[in-house]
Amino acid sequence: MSEVILETDRLILRPHRIEDFPDVAALWGDPEVVKYIGGVPSDPEASWARLLRNMGHWQAMGFGYWAVTDRTDGRFLGEVGFSDFKRGIVPPLNGVPEAGWVLATHAHGRGIATEAVRSIHDWADRCMDWSETVCLFDPEHLVSQNVARKLGYEMREEAAVYRGDLTVVMVRGSGS
Numbered sequence: 001m002s003e004v005i006l007e008t009d010r011l012i013l014r015p016h017r018i019e020d021f022p023d024v025a026a027l028w029g030d031p032e033v034v035k036y037i038g039g040v041p042s043d044p045e046a047s048w049a050r051l052l053r054n055m056g057h058w059q060a061m062g063f064g065y066w067a068v069t070d071r072t073d074g075r076f077l078g079e080v081g082f083s084d085f086k087r088g089i090v091p092p093l094n095g096v097p098e099a100g101w102v103l104a105t106h107a108h109g110r111g112i113a114t115e116a117v118r119s120i121h122d123w124a125d126r127c128m129d130w131s132e133t134v135c136l137f138d139p140e141h142l143v144s145q146n147v148a149r150k151l152g153y154e155m156r157e158e159a160a161v162y163r164g165d166l167t168v169v170m171v172r173g174s175g176s
Contacts (some may be wrong), residue, residue: 006066006119011112013066013080013119016054020067023049023076032105036141051112057083063128068116078103080116082133084122089136089162097128099135101144113147118166121151130174136160145170152176
């Protein structure tokens, strides 16, 4: 599969590179960034594994995560994409692609998440044959839930449990 690069007015979403490691480690090592994503900052080893997982997901699945960069200066802003992490969530996701996003604190509050996540969904609606996608949230992560709502996600009626914690699952039909 050729590299998928997406562009918006302010952003370039591109495949991850090994050179992204310092930015990825800083992102996932920031307590504010991971507050609602497990709550524990990643050490460099875990961040390295995440970077490699993001790169390999494309080869294995034909989709994955993009590095989000500022269109004007190339600054790393975060990561957005789709995954199938085979999570042990109850009820199971059954292979439905999971949308996710995480931004560096310097990118918060600027509408970047909405812009980037809209871009990946536009791509998925054009290029993938998915009837729906899901996204998972800590029940207290209201900002990201609002981003999901803007893009057509709705709360799944049934409660979900992931790693012993209640988890919000939101669902979006293709083309929503």
